[in-house]
Amino acid sequence: MDIGSFVPLVLALTVAPLFVGVINRTKAVFAGRVGPPLFQIYYDLRKLLGKGAVYSRTTTWVFRAGPIISLSAVLVAATIIPFGSWAAPLRFPGDLVLFVYLLGLARVFTVLAALDTGSSFEGMGASREVLYSALAEPALILGLAAIARKTNSLSLSEMHQGLGSLWAESGLVPVLVVVALIVVLLTENSRIPVDDPNTHLELTMIHEVMVLDHGGPDFAFIMYAAALKLWVLGTLSVDMLLPARSGVVLVDAVVALAGMFGLAALVGIVESTMARLRLNRVPQLLVGATMISALALVLVYGEAIK
Amino acid sequence: MNLLLVAVVLLFVSGTLALVAGGFPALSKVLGAGGSVAGCALGLVAAVGALTRASTEALGYNWDVPYGSFSVALDPLSAWFVLPICGICGLSAIYGAKYLDAYAERKSRGAHWFFFNLLAASMLMVITARNGVLFLVAWEVMSLASYFLVVFDDDDEGVLEAGRTYLIATHLGTAFLLGFFIVLGQRAGSLDFAAIAAAGPPDAATAGLLFLLALVGFGTKAGLMPLHVWLPEAHPVAPSHVSAVMSAVMVKVGIYGLVRALILLPPAPARWGGLLIGIGIVSGILGVLFALAQHDLKRLLAYHTVENIGIITLGLGLGLLGVSFRAPLVAVLGVSGALFHVLNHAMFKGLLFLGAGAVAHATGTRDLDLLGGLSKRMPWVAGAFLVGAVAIVGLPPLNGFASEFLIYLGAFGGEELSDPGQAVPCLLVIPALALMGGLAAVCFTKVVGVVFLGEPRSEQAAGAHRPGLLMSLPMLVLAAGCLLCGIAPQGVVVLLVPVVSQVVRMDLATFSAQVENAMVPLRWISLVASVLIGLALALAVLRKVLLSGREVATSGTWGCGYTRPTARMQYTSSSFAQPTILFFMPLFRIRQTLIAPEGLFPQRAAFSMETSDPAKELLYLPAFRWVGRLLAGLRWLQRGHLHIYILYIGVTLVALLIWYVEIHIP
Numbered sequence: 003m004d005i006g007s008f009v010p011l012v013l014a015l016t017v018a019p020l021f022v023g024v025i026n027r028t029k030a031v032f033a034g035r036v037g038p039p040l041f042q043i044y045y046d047l048r049k050l051l052g053k054g055a056v057y058s059r060t061t062t063w064v065f066r067a068g069p070i071i072s073l074s075a076v077l078v079a080a081t082i083i084p085f086g087s088w089a090a091p092l093r094f095p096g097d098l099v100l101f102v103y104l105l106g107l108a109r110v111f112t113v114l115a116a117l118d119t120g121s122s123f124e125g126m127g128a129s130r131e132v133l134y135s136a137l138a139e140p141a142l143i144l145g146l147a148a149i150a151r152k153t154n155s156l157s158l159s160e161m162h163q164g165l166g167s168l169w170a171e172s173g174l175v176p177v178l179v180v181v182a183l184i185v186v187l188l189t190e191n192s193r194i195p196v197d198d199p200n201t202h203l204e205l206t207m208i209h210e211v212m213v214l215d216h217g218g219p220d221f222a223f224i225m226y227a228a229a230l231k232l233w234v235l236g237t238l239s240v241d242m243l244l245p246a247r248s249g250v251v252l253v254d255a256v257v258a259l260a261g262m263f264g265l266a267a268l269v270g271i272v273e274s275t276m277a278r279l280r281l282n283r284v285p286q287l288l289v290g291a292t293m294i295s296a297l298a299l300v301l302v303y304g305e306a307i308k
Numbered sequence: 309m310n311l312l313l314v315a316v317v318l319l320f321v322s323g324t325l326a327l328v329a330g331g332f333p334a335l336s337k338v339l340g341a342g343g344s345v346a347g348c349a350l351g352l353v354a355a356v357g358a359l360t361r362a363s364t365e366a367l368g369y370n371w372d373v374p375y376g377s378f379s380v381a382l383d384p385l386s387a388w389f390v391l392p393i394c395g396i397c398g399l400s401a402i403y404g405a406k407y408l409d410a411y412a413e414r415k416s417r418g419a420h421w422f423f424f425n426l427l428a429a430s431m432l433m434v435i436t437a438r439n440g441v442l443f444l445v446a447w448e449v450m451s452l453a454s455y456f457l458v459v460f461d462d463d464d465e466g467v468l469e470a471g472r473t474y475l476i477a478t479h480l481g482t483a484f485l486l487g488f489f490i491v492l493g494q495r496a497g498s499l500d501f502a503a504i505a506a507a508g509p510p511d512a513a514t515a516g517l518l519f520l521l522a523l524v525g526f527g528t529k530a531g532l533m534p535l536h537v538w539l540p541e542a543h544p545v546a547p548s549h550v551s552a553v554m555s556a557v558m559v560k561v562g563i564y565g566l567v568r569a570l571i572l573l574p575p576a577p578a579r580w581g582g583l584l585i586g587i588g589i590v591s592g593i594l595g596v597l598f599a600l601a602q603h604d605l606k607r608l609l610a611y612h613t614v615e616n617i618g619i620i621t622l623g624l625g626l627g628l629l630g631v632s633f634r635a636p637l638v639a640v641l642g643v644s645g646a647l648f649h650v651l652n653h654a655m656f657k658g659l660l661f662l663g664a665g666a667v668a669h670a671t672g673t674r675d676l677d678l679l680g681g682l683s684k685r686m687p688w689v690a691g692a693f694l695v696g697a698v699a700i701v702g703l704p705p706l707n708g709f710a711s712e713f714l715i716y717l718g719a720f721g722g723e724e725l726s727d728p729g730q731a732v733p734c735l736l737v738i739p740a741l742a743l744m745g746g747l748a749a750v751c752f753t754k755v756v757g758v759v760f761l762g763e764p765r766s767e768q769a770a771g772a773h774r775p776g777l778l779m780s781l782p783m784l785v786l787a788a789g790c791l792l793c794g795i796a797p798q799g800v801v802v803l804l805v806p807v808v809s810q811v812v813r814m815d816l817a818t819f820s821a822q823v824e825n826a827m828v829p830l831r832w833i834s835l836v837a838s839v840l841i842g843l844a845l846a847l848a849v850l851r852k853v854l855l856s857g858r859e860v861a862t863s864g865t866w867g868c869g870y871t872r873p874t875a876r877m878q879y880t881s882s883s884f885a886q887p888t889i890l891f892f893m894p895l896f897r898i899r900q901t902l903i904a905p906e907g908l909f910p911q912r913a914a915f916s917m918e919t920s921d922p923a924k925e926l927l928y929l930p931a932f933r934w935v936g937r938l939l940a941g942l943r944w945l946q947r948g949h950l951h952i953y954i955l956y957i958g959v960t961l962v963a964l965l966i967w968y969v970e971i972h973i974p
Binding site: 058064074075100109117119123129135136142150214281299 | 681698702709713716720728731739753760833836839848850855867879884886891
């Protein structure tokens with residue numbers, strides 16, 4: 003195993019909180035505010051890690067295991083993600099299925115920790131989260147299946163190598179998959195139009211309301227896991243959009259990083275210009291994304307017939 | 309083989325002794341449960357031996373029954389199914405020994421142990437029988453023994469009703485199996501499996517008919533949609549350790565029968581595989597959706613069995629497609645994923661039913677909306693149940709993920725399936741499995757959250773107590789099994805190799821190359837599982853270090869400004885599942901009753917939601933009503949006088965005699 007393959011992991015671990023910073027800065031610019039510093043999340047993490055903790059009397063060990071298991075799952079998921087022209091440290095046929103299911107594990111434990119508090123608000127958020135992610139999962143895995151089929155590989159790192167020729171052969175397939183992936187990204191990370199990370203009305207939130215009772219190091223784990231999850235799902239879309247490989251490792255890395263921050267700005271723009279969807283509209287959006295992924299898969303086979 | 313027969317005899321004898329000793333409950337319990345554990349342990353040894361040697365041992369004796377012979381064999385396929393049967397029956401017996409003490413005053417437990425051990429013995433006989441008559445006799449004993457176990461609590465009219473549904477359903481299934489064996493035997497002139505195999509393949513139309521007969525017959529026992537209606541009725545009302553045996557292993561005997569039939573029949577054409585995938589997808593998705601709508605803990609688990617049988621069936625269908633498309637990797641992955649899931653589902657479903665039993669035992673209710681906060685009152689049960697829940701949702705690092713992963717890999721098909729006509733049915737499996745996984749996560753976060761977490765919603769739940777060691781131990785063993793098979797799946801799949809080679813009928817060189825292909829990702833999965841657990845432990849230590857010396861306070865849950873929350877304000881199972889159920893509304897038949905609050909000072913308000921099974925309401929009830937009307941015309945035959953019935957028998961015998969003479973004596 004070469005040293006280079008650890009670069010994507012190290013980048014994810016260090017730069018992911020900055021991605022959130024860029025989103026927040028974009029939103030501030032749109033609102034005409036100065037906004038928090040780009041590195042605010044790092045400061046928050048440091049502050050939270052230095053604090054004590056308050057646990058609810060209702061909770062059990064499940065509540066305390068939630069942030070730990072979620073962060074572990076997202077950390078392992080981050081080892082499957084390639085970046086720039088680097089392959090991931092963990093790559094084997096079928097790793098894309100593992101990737102999807104690791105995110106599932108993280109979610110199940112976040113939801114269980116929320117239910118452990120016995121709060122009806124957190125139950126509400128949990129109940130919405132599980133429905134939306136159940137519907138997002140087919141969209142994600144079908145989109146990846148289309149690319150896997152086209153590049154003849156079942157490993158995210160190998161798919162990543164084959165993407166360059168994909169655009170040349172059939173541009174529509176990656177475009178459709180990117181659209182589906184971005185919908186999944188916004189859903190899984192609870193961004194507008196699915197959920198509003200800023201709102202202070204507990205009744206309207208999904209992710210933020212589930213973590214109301216966490217504090218101190220636990221909340222730091224949750225924030226970090228959320229930033230990492232945003233990063234790993236973001237790299238999937240950016241990969242699809244910027245598949246050019248120059249041959250120079252550093253140039254590829256800079257292009258990919260620029261792509262990531264472009265995506266962060268895009269998320270910020272969406273959040274500044276759109277309203278949240280009504281809750282009962284969200285499933286329709288997700289079914290739409292699944293259909294788009296399915297269409298991409300049909301196109302892949304349509305080309306095979308030609 | 310001899311060892312396994314000894315196990316069967318031991319089970320039967322100990323059961324009979326327990327029945328005879330029924331007057332002395334303590335002795336009867338030791339004989340029944342002890343005999344069950346000893347017999348199952350012997351069976352396990354025999355099965356592991358047969359799997360590691362990859363050999364087939366057969367025995368045959370003559371039997372006076374027409375077309376019958378006592379021929380039995382233990383090949384790798386049989387041995388693979390012996391593992392869950394013996395494992396779950398043995399553990400459930402230990403659990404049952406304590407669980408049944410609650411019925412000590414009302415029920416004779418001698419009969420229970422007789423039927424329990426008879427059920428285990430008859431399942432082993434079904435798995436090893438190599439003659440149609442012997443198979444059907446064992447099958448019938450299995451069905452009847454399980455019927456008597458279901459109606460153990462026969463003071464309850466609901467239990468008897470569920471038992472009747474089960475009895476009718478299982479015999480309808482057996483009728484199709486009778487047809488299956490008659491058609492098979494007709495061609496071969498014998499009902500010995502060896503003779504049937506030697507008679508050569510039947511023509512395509514006969515083979516298709518045989519496949520359908522086997523699918524309906526075995527599918528009824530396995531609980532495939534829409535043949536599943538009896539399953540969510542019968543499994544929940546049985547004592548919990550019996551529910552565990554029925555849901556975790558007895559349905560698998562149906563799967564075994566289907567696989568055995570596929571081996572006896574000629575190589576499957578693609579449409580059989582497609583049909584199995586279709587049924588698997590329907591069973592899987594509808595199974596988990598109906599599970600989600602349930603309020604009864606054990607009924608919910610029973611519907612989940614329908615889902616998991618769906619996953620097994622679609623894996624099997626994928627394997628058949630792989631064989632008929634000459635795509636060896638798809639075949640190997642599909643079949644091994646399905647068979648691995650047979651073992652995995654036995655472990656986590658057994659665990660979950662035993663856990664549900666412990667909850668019912670401690671609180672006296674199975675109603676989800678009356679439970680809550682049990683994690684504090686019975687921590688070991690909660691921990692084990694959580695392991696089972698994560699496993700059944702199919703998440704790493706547990707065993708459910710490993711088997712579903714194999715099926716996913718097969719469904720992607722790789723380079724083998726470049727023709728769209730071949731790839732599309734396989735690819736359908738992918739979004740279906742993803743959706744099932746997501747919905748199972750909805751369902752089990754609901755169950756764990758509502759039953760074990762939060763505050764107790766009733767006094768029964770608040771007063772719950774720990775079950776004894778005898779009840780906890782089997783659950784912990786099964787939880788450890790789920791973890792072990794998740795961390796080292798490659799070690800289990802090695803045992804599966806001879807089994808899969810029996811089913812896919814491939815030459816050895818291609819086969820072993822594909823097995824090696826399947827093993828590579830499994831080793832990675834194993835590594836990831838260990839890393840995941842290691843990381844979680846490391847983070848736990850990190851947090852402990854961070855928090856040491858700092859203030860760690862306890863307080864109430866943040867009520868968003870509301871200061872007097874009560875346990876009744878918590879989200880319930882109905883409210884948790886409601887958004888999902890609303891979205892899939894067209895698939896349900898929901899009855900809502902609403903008493904809305906009225907006036908300025910509303911006195912009473914209520915809301916309740918009942919979900920019924922459309923297969924039962926739209927398919928079976930009308931069909932049975934129609935049959936009932938049709939047969940009402942024959943009611944005059946039934947006079948209630950014994951001598952008239954004897955007359956009927958006499959008339960029938962004379963008619964048969966005349967018919968025989970007409971045909972055989974020219």
